[in-house]
Structures are given as C-alpha cells and as structure tokens.
Amino acid sequence: MKGSRNEGLKNGFNMFFSPYLEGYRNRVNELYADEYRENRESFFFMNPVKLHVLLNDMNTHLVLSENDVDQIGFIDCKDMQHEEFSVLRKGPEKLKIEFIKSEFSITEYITDFHYYDLGEYAGLMFNEVNHGGLIERSKVWGIENADSHEMNYRFNKALQSAFEPSTLLSDLNTDLIIEKVNTPSFAYEFGESVKAYNAGIYLAASTTGGIALENILRILIKNKTSEHLPKDTYIKDSLAVLKRNHVLSNRLAASVSNLRDIRNSNSHTNEDPVRKTTVDHLYATIEDLAMLL
Known part of the structure; x- marks a missing residue:
C-alpha cells in the first residue's frame, strides 16, 4: 500500500509542479511586475527552483531550493525510521535544518513544509482518480500564492517604513x-x-x-x-x-x-x-x- 501511495504522490507532484509555477509567474508578471522589480526576494518562485519530495507515505515532506532550472526530484524515505523522520515536523528548527542538509545533500533551501500543509490539494496528489482536475487547480494555487506573497511584500514594506522612516519629505528638499x-x-x-x-x-x-x-x-x-x-x-x-x-x-x-x-x-x-x-x-x-x- 505504501509503495502504491508513494507512486500516486509521484504522479501527482509531476502533474502539479509546472502548472503551479506557470500560474504563479503569470500572476506576478501581469499584476506585480513593479513590486517584483523593487523586491525580487519577495517573489522567490520567479527564479528557477527545485522541488525535493521526501516520500514517506502520508509523512511526505517537501523542500524547495534555488536551482539553475525548474526541476522536481524524489527521494524515497519509506525505510527511514519514523522517529528519525519526525524531526521534520516536530523537531527544533536547528535540528530540522541539519537533518535536511545532511540527509538530502541540500546546502541551502528556500522553504520546507509537510505534505498535509497543501490542505485540499493533498488529497488530489495521491488519489489518481482526482488527477484530472489537478493541473487547473495547481495553476489556481500558484495564483493564490503569488497574491499571498504580494500581501507579504506590502506588509513587510509597511513594517520597514514604520521602523526605518525615510528622511525625505514631499514638500521640502x-x-x-x-x-x-x-x-x-x-x-x-x-x-x-x-x-x-x-x-x-x-x-x-x-x-x-x-x-x-x-x-x-x-x-x-x-x-x-x-x-x-x-x-x-x-x-x-x-x-x-x-x-x-x-x-x-x-x-x-x-x-x-x-x-x-x-x-x-x-x-x-x-x-x-x-x-x-x-x-x-x-x-x-x-x-x-x-x-x-
């Protein structure tokens, strides 16, 4: 059962990855081009990324890192002890970072999250019956995340302005x-x-x-x-x-x-x-x- 579920996840993520990036990047280019030019770090999926899928049945974990090209890779972790693998969800941040870097040869990464954090999309991944609508839903999720990153950009900009006010005035040089x-x-x-x-x-x-x-x-x-x-x-x-x-x-x-x-x-x-x-x-x-x- 575990092998078949992991195979379903592989197929689902392969279908999800490119449409997600397409939806995200189209949204940024169409609506947030100025914001992206001002702060590229806020929209990190605009650059090539690699999605590392750490397959461990329903404990599957995802890690995103910068890359030369968009790429998805799968690492079969089904034989890894549950206690050891659980550091990704329950361990201190320092131990989680050390675990990812040492076990999966990733020196730096952008973010990581558990498979369950995909919410409604999690069920679409492993269940091949639902794969028919996965491509369009993935584009929608890319759009939603682009909107979310734009909101974070505006919030951080306002926060920075509050703590680091400008020395410029509109009516005084x-x-x-x-x-x-x-x-x-x-x-x-x-x-x-x-x-x-x-x-x-x-x-x-x-x-x-x-x-x-x-x-x-x-x-x-x-x-x-x-x-x-x-x-x-x-x-x-x-x-x-x-x-x-x-x-x-x-x-x-x-x-x-x-x-x-x-x-x-x-x-x-x-x-x-x-x-x-x-x-x-x-x-x-x-x-x-x-x-x-």
Whole structure:
C-alpha cells in the first residue's frame, strides 16, 4: 500500500509542479511586475527552483531550493525510521535544518513544509482518480500564492517604513538643506527629526528639530560673522548675535524667536501635544536659514 501511495504522490507532484509555477509567474508578471522589480526576494518562485519530495507515505515532506532550472526530484524515505523522520515536523528548527542538509545533500533551501500543509490539494496528489482536475487547480494555487506573497511584500514594506522612516519629505528638499549646511552633527539631528516626523511622532520631531535649529544658528554665526560663539547654545543668545550682525531679516528673526518658545516648552513636561503644523513651521524656518549659507 505504501509503495502504491508513494507512486500516486509521484504522479501527482509531476502533474502539479509546472502548472503551479506557470500560474504563479503569470500572476506576478501581469499584476506585480513593479513590486517584483523593487523586491525580487519577495517573489522567490520567479527564479528557477527545485522541488525535493521526501516520500514517506502520508509523512511526505517537501523542500524547495534555488536551482539553475525548474526541476522536481524524489527521494524515497519509506525505510527511514519514523522517529528519525519526525524531526521534520516536530523537531527544533536547528535540528530540522541539519537533518535536511545532511540527509538530502541540500546546502541551502528556500522553504520546507509537510505534505498535509497543501490542505485540499493533498488529497488530489495521491488519489489518481482526482488527477484530472489537478493541473487547473495547481495553476489556481500558484495564483493564490503569488497574491499571498504580494500581501507579504506590502506588509513587510509597511513594517520597514514604520521602523526605518525615510528622511525625505514631499514638500521640502531635505537633501539640499543638509548639503547647504554641510555639517555632520546637523545632518544627524535634522535627519533624526525628519524620521520621527514621517513616523507621526511630532514631539520627538520638534525636540530633535529644535536641537538642529540651535546648531544651524551657531553655524551661521561662524560663517557669517566675526564674533565668537556664545558660551551657551540657547537660541536667544545665538539670535542676538545674528540680529546684531544683520544676518537675518526681521521676518526670519521673528520666526526663530517664536520657535525658541516651542523649543523651551518641549524641554519640560507639557500637557499640550505638538502638532504637525508646528513642526512644518520649524522645518520651513530651518530651510530659510540653510539658504543663507
């Protein structure tokens, strides 16, 4: 019985493999070409793969690895002890990886899963009575997995964006500002502020942006005046030097003065939330100051 079931599985997998890849790849090419170009690793069945079928009756296990061409191979494991083979399903991940690599001469692989994980498709594999509809069903499964991989791609992209916010802004050329100021400490402070802004954390954005504002004022003093830097980094002290030397227009000096109060309030406990518009005003003032350099 075991031999006949394994033969049925062989026939089923041979029928399944190519239509599955066809359905998957057609779906990606038709709907997710841009996503695939952006992140090829998310759609790993677009590259040639080898399906290793570890035949052990209803304990059959599948391993997929990268390959030069699409290929399917069968390894008869019917004589392997159940306890030894069960590491694929029940063992720690480390032991499972070691087992696959040592027993089946696979140095690296993409993924592995148990035959039962095919769900409704599992019954179609070994039962040759159902093989008539297997090809079309395999294409459907390929399409469904392509859709699933696209969803994973979008989720991972959103997650990465949350943890690694961009330093780019749609209405402000942050790269130009950093280039004009040309100071590593300012680039770090302003960049961290923009990351917090893009993550919607406006208190952190305004606080770090306030530090960048203090920094750029002192940079302006060094570049635009012959005076010594004030002992303290307070905005009011730097602003006084710049106004005395007529570096800032009245409008710009007034903007900096208003932001001084915001910077001070953010240094202490405050019940009022920082709004996006407040940070927008801070960035606009920093941009104006950068253009003076």
